[in-house]
Amino acid sequence: MNEQDKLNIEIAKKMYTGNEAERASVAQNIVWHPPGHNPVSRDYHGYAEYTQLMPSLMAPLTRWDFTLENVMANRNFVMTTFRVQGERRGKSVDLSGGHLMRIENGKVVEGWGFTNDPDVLDDFFSD
Numbered sequence: 001m002n003e004q005d006k007l008n009i010e011i012a013k014k015m016y017t018g019n020e021a022e023r024a025s026v027a028q029n030i031v032w033h034p035p036g037h038n039p040v041s042r043d044y045h046g047y048a049e050y051t052q053l054m055p056s057l058m059a060p061l062t063r064w065d066f067t068l069e070n071v072m073a074n075r076n077f078v079m080t081t082f083r084v085q086g087e088r089r090g091k092s093v094d095l096s097g098g099h100l101m102r103i104e105n106g107k108v109v110e111g112w113g114f115t116n117d118p119d120v121l122d123d124f125f126s127d
Contacts (some may be wrong), residue, residue, distance in 0.1 A: 005075075010085060015099070016080075016092075019062040025108055029045075029046060029109065030109055032044040033112045034113045034119050035113045040125045061088050064085075069082055077103070078103060079100050082083060083097075084115075099114070
């Protein structure tokens with residue numbers, strides 16, 4: 001593994017911190033593609049949509065915890081696998097998932113989400 005792969009892996013890991021390190025890893029022109037067919041499932045274009053609009057559509061979350069399992073690099077792409085556990089409006093989810101992220105100039109510029117059960121995720125985010 002070369003130094004760029006290692007750097008990209010570290011950038012991807014920051015995307016699961018939920019803090020300033022995550023926001024600092026997001027490109028201003030990010031495009032994010034969540035999975036499913038629910039009110040949150042749409043393409044988000046730009047930093048503001050990723051950091052403000054998407055979380056507002058996910059709300060109210062009482063829990064949204066990621067357990068990162070694997071992080072793999074292939075040039076400027078990083079693939080992660082994780083377990084996500086969430087609680088929202090009396091519903092719970094415990095799903096396996098993954099993100100494929102494209103990284104350029106030290107920032108995540110595009111990401112695609114995947115889950116092992118999109119129907120459960122759709123129910124979770126449907127009001």
